[in-house]
Amino acid sequence: MDAFTLVVVSALASIVMAASMALMYRAAPRQACLRDWAIAGLLFTCNNVLAAVAFKVQLPYFVVPGIGNALYIAAHFGVLAGLRRHVGLAPGWRAMAVIAPLILGLHAVPALQVSVAHRLLVFTPLIAAINLGVGLSLRGRIGRDEWPAYAPLVMMECVFMLQQSMRTIYLIVSEDHTLTFMGSQFLQTSGSLFLLLFMAVTPMSCALIVAHRQGRDLRRASLTDALTGWLNRRALQDTAGAAFDRCRREASGLSFITFDIDHFKSINDRYGHGLGDAAIRHVTACAGDVLRGHDTLFRIGGEEFAVLLAGQRLHDVCAIAERLRERIATTPLRTDDLVVPMTVSVGVAAYSPHDKDWEAILRRADEALYRAKMHGRNRVDVHSREMAASVGTA
Secondary structure, eight states: OOHHHHHHHHHHHHHHHHHHHHHHHHHOTTOTHHHHHHHHHHHHHHHHHHHHHHHHSOOOTIIIIIIHHHHHHHHHHHHHHHHHHHTTSOOOHHHHHHHHHHHHHHTTSHHHHHOHHHHHHHHHHHHHHHHHHHHHHHTTTSOGGGHHHHHHHHHHHHHHHHHHHHHHHHHHHOSOOOOOTTOOOHHHHHHHHHHHHHHHHHHHHHHHHHHHHHHHHHHHHHHBOTTTOSBOHHHHHHHHHHHHHHHHHHTOOEEEEEEEETTHHHHHHHHOHHHHHHHHHHHHHHHHHHTTTOOOEEEOSSSEEEEEEESOOHHHHHHHHHHHHHHHHTSOEEOSSOEEOOOEEEEEEEOOTTOSSHHHHHHHHHHHHHHHHHTTSSBEEESOHHHHTTSOBO
């Protein structure tokens, strides 16, 4: 395949990358990383179109390598920028806006004007650093189970970085590396082939990353209560089942705290459902402050909630339950023109060797909650005669 054909094919591949990322962004505008990757594809397209035109039309020297290299490096940076945005980091386009003119200006240096090899030696380390940045951006920001979705892009960046590094090493050690901008030497042809492979694999890898994130978000949404952000009853099934099996296997503690809002129907009837929703959010926010560090928080009914605590003694669980009750009782809901005092009734139960499933523990916690309501509300009741006396009433 001659050099011109490679450039044309690369231009088509970059157009496909830009178009596919742009269409995906239009379908999922919240995935802003797709916009960065569409820009990267557009920059690759401009670079390849410029190179194709240079084959047929005599252009000023500064236009072809200067603008071409600035576009090429900015395109690689676009891939990194999209990934950084995806994982919650600043994409860094402002830095690239400063670097691009510097790249253009370096082409005024005589040594770079007369030698393609010199330009490769100067700019290849920058491209390799961008490639390396893709992997470094992910460190500590994704879980081990997420790596398979990101591996294709990271591997492609590593392969491209390795190829770039080998080209640089060859130029350093070889005595015969006469290159021309439009030449079809093996060194340049291999680089064009790797770039073609890069642009074919990169959009698929980016699409895989976005699909993985959307799938994870959908699963999280299906397991999370939209009003409070706590897990829902469906999530309780999986989480409690795994915790119960681990408790039996390791002979560790497992407890439930259940609570609901006292006189919630009266709040709804008096102030309306809008304030009722605010009351639920208020209670979960207060409870969340007390329960910080525990991610097994569930909304299992309209105004009923459950907390799963593993590996803790019943006495400590009771102390947590009492702090939760007290925090809500001393923190009224405040709106623009209202102060609404609120309390909760709380039930506590712990694992017993006779339990056959986690539902048995939850049932006992619910029974304790019911007793707390029957004995005046705004109190903690423990499903254990030995511990009940240790928990005071309000």
